[in-house]
Amino acid sequence: MIFALVGNPNCGKTTLFNALTGLRQKVGNYPGVTVEHKQGVVALPQGETVTLIDLPGLYSLTPHSPDERIARDVLLGYLPGTPRPNAIVNVVDASNLERNLYLTSQLMDLGLPILVVLTMGDTAAQQGIYVDAATLEKELGVPVRAVVASRRSGWTELYAALLELSSQEPPPSRRWNLPLVVEAEAEELADLLQRDHQLKPREAFSEALLLLGLPEERREHKDRWSPEVRNHLAGDHLRLLREGVDVSVSIAEARYADVGRVISRAMRRESVSPASVSDRVDRVFLHRFWGYVIFIALMCFLFQAMFSWATIPMDWIKSGVDALGQTLAGWMPDGDLKDLVINGIFGGVGNTIVFLPQILILFFFISLLEDTGYLARAAFLMDRLMSRVGLHGKSFIPLLSSYACAIPGIMATRTIDSPRARLLTILVAPLMSCSARLPVYAVMIGAFIPAVHLAGFHIGKFYVGLTLPALVLFAMYALGTVMAFLMAALFNRTILKGEPPSFLLEMPPYRLPSLRTVLYQMGERAWLFLKRAGTVILSISVVLWFLATYPKSPDGTSKSDQIRHSLAGQIGRVIEPAIAPLGFDWKMGIGIVSSFAAREVFVSAMGTIYNVADDAASDDSKLSVAVGEKMKSDINLRTGKPTFTPLVAIALMVYYVLAMQCMSTIAVVRRETNGWKWPLFQIAYMTGLAWVVTFLVYQGGKLLGFE
Amino acid sequence: MNDKQCDPICSLGLKECSLDCLGRGQKARVATVGGPNRGRLLEMGFTRGTVVEVSRRAAFGGPLEIRLRSYRLSLRVDEAQAIRVETDSTNPE
Numbered sequence: 001m002i003f004a005l006v007g008n009p010n011c012g013k014t015t016l017f018n019a020l021t022g023l024r025q026k027v028g029n030y031p032g033v034t035v036e037h038k039q040g041v042v043a044l045p046q047g048e049t050v051t052l053i054d055l056p057g058l059y060s061l062t063p064h065s066p067d068e069r070i071a072r073d074v075l076l077g078y079l080p081g082t083p084r085p086n087a088i089v090n091v092v093d094a095s096n097l098e099r100n101l102y103l104t105s106q107l108m109d110l111g112l113p114i115l116v117v118l119t120m121g122d123t124a125a126q127q128g129i130y131v132d133a134a135t136l137e138k139e140l141g142v143p144v145r146a147v148v149a150s151r152r153s154g155w156t157e158l159y160a161a162l163l164e165l166s167s168q169e170p171p172p173s174r175r176w177n178l179p180l181v182v183e184a185e186a187e188e189l190a191d192l193l194q195r196d197h198q199l200k201p202r203e204a205f206s207e208a209l210l211l212l213g214l215p216e217e218r219r220e221h222k223d224r225w226s227p228e229v230r231n232h233l234a235g236d237h238l239r240l241l242r243e244g245v246d247v248s249v250s251i252a253e254a255r256y257a258d259v260g261r262v263i264s265r266a267m268r269r270e271s272v273s274p275a276s277v278s279d280r281v282d283r284v285f286l287h288r289f290w291g292y293v294i295f296i297a298l299m300c301f302l303f304q305a306m307f308s309w310a311t312i313p314m315d316w317i318k319s320g321v322d323a324l325g326q327t328l329a330g331w332m333p334d335g336d337l338k339d340l341v342i343n344g345i346f347g348g349v350g351n352t353i354v355f356l357p358q359i360l361i362l363f364f365f366i367s368l369l370e371d372t373g374y375l376a377r378a379a380f381l382m383d384r385l386m387s388r389v390g391l392h393g394k395s396f397i398p399l400l401s402s403y404a405c406a407i408p409g410i411m412a413t414r415t416i417d418s419p420r421a422r423l424l425t426i427l428v429a430p431l432m433s434c435s436a437r438l439p440v441y442a443v444m445i446g447a448f449i450p451a452v453h454l455a456g457f458h459i460g461k462f463y464v465g466l467t468l469p470a471l472v473l474f475a476m477y478a479l480g481t482v483m484a485f486l487m488a489a490l491f492n493r494t495i496l497k498g499e500p501p502s503f504l505l506e507m508p509p510y511r512l513p514s515l516r517t518v519l520y521q522m523g524e525r526a527w528l529f530l531k532r533a534g535t536v537i538l539s540i541s542v543v544l545w546f547l548a549t550y551p552k553s554p555d556g557t558s559k560s561d562q563i564r565h566s567l568a569g570q571i572g573r574v575i576e577p578a579i580a581p582l583g584f585d586w587k588m589g590i591g592i593v594s595s596f597a598a599r600e601v602f603v604s605a606m607g608t609i610y611n612v613a614d615d616a617a618s619d620d621s622k623l624s625v626a627v628g629e630k631m632k633s634d635i636n637l638r639t640g641k642p643t644f645t646p647l648v649a650i651a652l653m654v655y656y657v658l659a660m661q662c663m664s665t666i667a668v669v670r671r672e673t674n675g676w677k678w679p680l681f682q683i684a685y686m687t688g689l690a691w692v693v694t695f696l697v698y699q700g701g702k703l704l705g706f707e
Numbered sequence: 708m709n710d711k712q713c714d715p716i717c718s719l720g721l722k723e724c725s726l727d728c729l730g731r732g733q734k735a736r737v738a739t740v741g742g743p744n745r746g747r748l749l750e751m752g753f754t755r756g757t758v759v760e761v762s763r764r765a766a767f768g769g770p771l772e773i774r775l776r777s778y779r780l781s782l783r784v785d786e787a788q789a790i791r792v793e794t795d796s797t798n799p800e
Contacts, residue, residue, distance in 0.1 A: 060750040098776040099752050129777070214746065249740075252749035256757075288766040380781050384769035387783065393770065502744045502786060503770060504751065507779035
């Protein structure tokens with residue numbers, strides 16, 4: 001048995017899905033956070049199981065966005081590889097009953113058995129809205145069960161209803177009426193659909209209504225229907241238009257009229273409802289001045305926190321990895337294997353997992369903002385800015401998520417209705433500094449940017465205020481962000497010209513975040529990061545160790561000569577002419593080449609290279625010396641000057657801000673844009689941009705006397 | 708304050724104008740809906756006679772927040788301009 005879980009965005013559908021299946025996933029407050037359709041198994045009391053498909057949130061079955069198209073295709077059995085569900089579980093938000101029942105009205109047309117699950121009864125009661133489930137059941141003609149997902153109330157009844165759902169009768173046929181002309185046209189079209197496409201009568205009528213209600217240019221799946229159906233449809237529109245009947249208006253009005261009839265009986269509203277908490281909070285948070293002040297303050301707080309709070313657990317991890325490496329080194333006999341384990345594996349992976357606390361803090365904030373409903377407010381505040389460059393207020397969430405990782409960010413663009421704004425968002429999302437760049441920034445800033453206090457004060461040992469490293473970090477994030485906007489504006493005016501996209505955004509009520517959801521999401525991100533550190537980074541560390549160690553030079557060669565003659569050194573020197581104008585030497589070339597797989601590999605690559613190259617490599621304490629210290633003490637043999645200067649460090653960071661160096665992102669863009677065209681374009685424009693800007697920064701810096 | 712020049716008929720005190728001409732907190736009833744998102748707006752509840760209220764405007768000519776059918780939706784100014792509303796001398800509701 002397969003049931004589809006369907007509901008408006010933000011109706012508590014994902015929470016219900018989690019509670020029913022026990023599978024944990026993201027629960028957000030932004031309309032449309034569930035972009036992938038997920039499935040889980042529900043264990044019913046009598047030992048039966050049901051597969052539940054969690055469809056993306058949708059306002060209607062008329063496909064206006066890719067999300068809605070997927071949901072509709074699953075429900076109609078159009079999606080290849082996904083069997084048509086046997087029944088529908090429709091989640092309905094009691095505090096927003098009228099609009100939620102519009103979708104229910106469309107779902108009932110499909111002829112599948114339906115169970116309505118009424119959620120958010122508590123939120124509704126706070127607003128003075130009371131919904132009677134029994135009356136609603138009677139008026140709709142389908143079973144209705146009220147639950148509170150977080151408190152598990154109404155659960156026994158819900159399970160019993162789910163158990164009966166598979167054998168339940170389809171909902172009663174339509175109780176609402178269309179204007180006679182529309183009704184006649186719809187029936188004619190439905191007959192044609194039955195004849196040409198073997199649809200069942202109810203499916204055919206539902207499809208006829210959807211087709212009639214869509215404007216000509218928005219009609220999808222044109223090639224799915226027979227020429228006669230298409231001709232008839234075109235004729236219908238003309239005929240009805242001549243008679244002064246607008247089909248989409250007639251259908252929407254008829255449905256809402258019926259919904260009005262249902263809620264007039266099933267819903268009671270207390271005459272005076274005081275201004276809700278959300279309204280009062282929004283008076284400040286969406287204020288034309290203070291709203292922006294709060295927004296900017298929140299963002300600044302986020303970045304400062306990531307850099308100052310995170311250092312404490314980072315030190316713990318560092319010393320833990322050091323201690324483990326030293327213990328192991330004591331047990332192992334000298335030789336290539338010991339060298340591989342200590343330098344290749346501990347040096348590489350150890351230097352990367354140190355950045356786990358920063359990733360945890362970032363995701364803590366992102367999921368907190370998402371869960372409370374603030375992200376929708378941010379989209380409201382940011383839309384003006386976004387729309388200037390052809391983006392959408394909804395682009396803000398994918399772009400903000402891209403600060404953590406472009407992959408979830410790009411996947412979240414599915415909520416953007418306009419395909420053009422969506423593609424634009426995908427193209428610029430990888431310019432936002434993701435958490436994989438943070439290790440690169442952290443190691444370069446830590447080693448080369450002095451901890452100068454710029455503005456602030458001391459409380460005991462702690463300094464509250466802006467420091468130079470924090471400012472440089474902020475500048476790197478700002479550079480990526482500004483470039484994302486400039487490139488969006490450029491693409492908007494050149495390769496992606498067209499109508500400005502639409503902006504329709506629901507403002508959900510503020511909700512208290514669930515600590516469990518937030519912690520779960522942090523854990524999930526941490527696990528993904530560790531898995532990457534454990535697999536991709538580990539294998540690249542090992543490969544790099546191999547490249548840096550072989551071919552072996554004769555005994556007695558110094559370690560730095562050894563790496564110069566190794567395979568790694570040879571590759572680095574091959575690309576050196578291309579990167580020398582940017583101030584990079586062949587060692588950085590090795591880092592750049594190897595971090596094409598994942599940016600954070602740069603740190604472990606440098607760790608491996610410098611540990612191997614270190615003449616004091618036999619010293620057990622070498623692991624405790626941070627990569628940054630090794631870089632600092634590296635002297636260019638030709639010039640006798642340090643290889644790394646603050647200017648080179650900044651140039652390198654700028655390169656990492658702008659270059660497309662992430663295989664996983666490329667794979668996701670290929671999947672989301674359905675081809676190689678856009679990911680290849682992205683690699684080309686980002687690498688070109690990175691080279692040009694880094695060149696300008698480095699050469700400009702040199703001219704200004706920073707060396 | 709409106710950032711755009713409003714329909715002159717509003718200022719004449721006539722009954723119909725576009726949604727973006729409404730002042731903050733002002734209520735009206737939907738007359739007609741147009742623009743590229745017409746179908747979506749209808750489905751979101753902007754049907755004829757529905758009471759709508761402009762509850763907020765973002766700064767710098769940003770989106771408007773509309774209250775209708777007991778929920779909140781934000782729209783861009785040009786989208787709101789495509790919605791015609793009827794204002795009554797007697798406030799609806």
